[in-house]
Amino acid sequence: MPHVFPRHTRQSPPVVVGGDGCYLIDAAGKHYFDGSGGAAVSCLGHGDPDVTAAIKVQLDKVAFAHTSFFTSEPAEQLADLLISHAPGSLDRAYFVSGGSEAVEASIKLARQYFVEKGERSRHRVIARHQSYHGNTLGALATGGSTMRRKPFSPLMIDTSHISPCYEYRGRQDEESPFDFGQRVANELEEEIRRQGSENVMAFVAEPVVGATAGAVPPVEGYFKRIREICDRHGVLLILDEVMCGMGRTGTLFACEQDNVAPDILCTAKGLGAGYQPIGVMFCTAEIYNAIETGSGFFQHGHTYMAHPVACAASLAVVTKLTGQGLVQRSRDQGEKLQLALQQAFGQHPHIGDIRGRGLFRGLEIVEDRDSKKPFDRDKSIHSKVKKAAFEAGLICYPAGGTANGVNGDHVLLAPPFIITDDQIGEIVDKLGTAFDAAI
Numbered sequence: 001m002p003h004v005f006p007r008h009t010r011q012s013p014p015v016v017v018g019g020d021g022c023y024l025i026d027a028a029g030k031h032y033f034d035g036s037g038g039a040a041v042s043c044l045g046h047g048d049p050d051v052t053a054a055i056k057v058q059l060d061k062v063a064f065a066h067t068s069f070f071t072s073e074p075a076e077q078l079a080d081l082l083i084s085h086a087p088g089s090l091d092r093a094y095f096v097s098g099g100s101e102a103v104e105a106s107i108k109l110a111r112q113y114f115v116e117k118g119e120r121s122r123h124r125v126i127a128r129h130q131s132y133h134g135n136t137l138g139a140l141a142t143g144g145s146t147m148r149r150k151p152f153s154p155l156m157i158d159t160s161h162i163s164p165c166y167e168y169r170g171r172q173d174e175e176s177p178f179d180f181g182q183r184v185a186n187e188l189e190e191e192i193r194r195q196g197s198e199n200v201m202a203f204v205a206e207p208v209v210g211a212t213a214g215a216v217p218p219v220e221g222y223f224k225r226i227r228e229i230c231d232r233h234g235v236l237l238i239l240d241e242v243m244c245g246m247g248r249t250g251t252l253f254a255c256e257q258d259n260v261a262p263d264i265l266c267t268a269k270g271l272g273a274g275y276q277p278i279g280v281m282f283c284t285a286e287i288y289n290a291i292e293t294g295s296g297f298f299q300h301g302h303t304y305m306a307h308p309v310a311c312a313a314s315l316a317v318v319t320k321l322t323g324q325g326l327v328q329r330s331r332d333q334g335e336k337l338q339l340a341l342q343q344a345f346g347q348h349p350h351i352g353d354i355r356g357r358g359l360f361r362g363l364e365i366v367e368d369r370d371s372k373k374p375f376d377r378d379k380s381i382h383s384k385v386k387k388a389a390f391e392a393g394l395i396c397y398p399a400g401g402t403a404n405g406v407n408g409d410h411v412l413l414a415p416p417f418i419i420t421d422d423q424i425g426e427i428v429d430k431l432g433t434a435f436d437a438a439i
Helices: 051-061 075-084 097-117 137-142 146-155 177-195 222-233 254-258 285-293 308-323 326-345 381-391 423-437
Strands: 016-022 021-024 031-034 091-094 124-128 160-162 202-205 237-239 264-267 278-285 351-357 361-363 397-400 411-412
Touching: 021 237, 021 254, 031 423, 051 237, 051 308, 051 411, 075 091, 075 177, 075 278, 075 308, 091 097, 091 285, 097 237, 097 264, 097 278, 097 285, 124 137, 124 177, 177 202, 177 222, 202 222, 222 237, 222 254, 237 254, 278 285, 278 351, 308 326, 326 351, 326 361, 326 423, 361 381, 381 411, 381 423
Parallel strands: 124 160, 124 202, 202 237, 237 264
Antiparallel strands: 016 021, 021 031, 091 278, 264 278, 351 361, 361 411, 397 411
16 A cells, blocks of 8 residues: 555556656656646756756755855855845845745835835735635635635634736726726725735735636736835735746736836745746845844744755756746747647637746636637536546646635646657647547
8 A cells, every 4th residue: 555645535646757858757657747846946948968967066055044044156156146036125134944934034124124124914915816825824815816815714813805917807898908907906005095004014916827727918008007006005015926936927027017126025936947846035125134133033934944065956957947048939939839739729619818927828718719618617628628638648737616615627737848849740730639538
């Protein structure tokens, strides 16, 4: 009898034994094209020799030293490299082991920042419906994913949520995309006033929404308006780039394309490309200085934060992303992928929208194209697509609850940045096979 506690107790996944570029290989020798990079993780693909070598070099030096006693060369170098590319006045990097930890740290830093400033009433967090920010309790409470929250709601802090910037579902016929964005952004100001601006500490959002809605980008001007509202009320803007950051959408930081800079930013997944578990929270010099000149101690931490081997792996990953044209490649190949998806599925009777940025693309599955009516949850279309695609040798990232938190389905694609033109065709062909089998 096996003793691993799996994600799904009634499924027996194959054993992975190898990885080669964009492919994963199971114990039977079957190759699977990694069309989602796991969960938008494997931006460099599998078996990258430069990252593997960096890990080995660091292991020969020192594997671990606790951050209450030491810093490390890889952590210092990685922080310098990331900050040199970071938007706005982000100035400090706090390394953790993944995205949920990075979001959790952000929430706690926001609270301590206001405590240090003497604004102790500020504790409320506002986010958006149809969002996901992680599975630890603070991050889960911040997210607006109905089905993920439901079992654990008695354990979570009280948060509030406004409408997402979800043009396909939310824009009214008479609205321009810009006017739609301004309308839903203004919900933030309404909610801040309802809560009392003296009580609100942060607004949290993904620049491009990932798991819950399938690569939904904002309309032009949306985040600029959000930034204005946060500034007017002294509320911190926290951007969650755990999934959409590190070149995934065609710029190193996703928010660059919206000409906005946050007070706190989180990223993970592509930061380590799957070679080591790592995430990071960035904050501005102003926030850091409030801690430094106040108590001098951020009351938060993890045993494996800023792990030397993880930082060495990430340093190799980010060096490749920034120095070898891979971020631009994500943008270029993403445009080719979008075109191929449009050509194959743009008139499909059950594909309502094809969207995204860079190599971060989503296809929304509908029962009826004209009305945008989603399939009922009981049909579990996304699960059928996932199974059929896997059988065809394609790993993709379907999910449910897309339309309203309960009903609706989408497929998220986030392949490695090294994807070739022929492999774009492979994704489209195998996805078509999956749609035919599942819908």
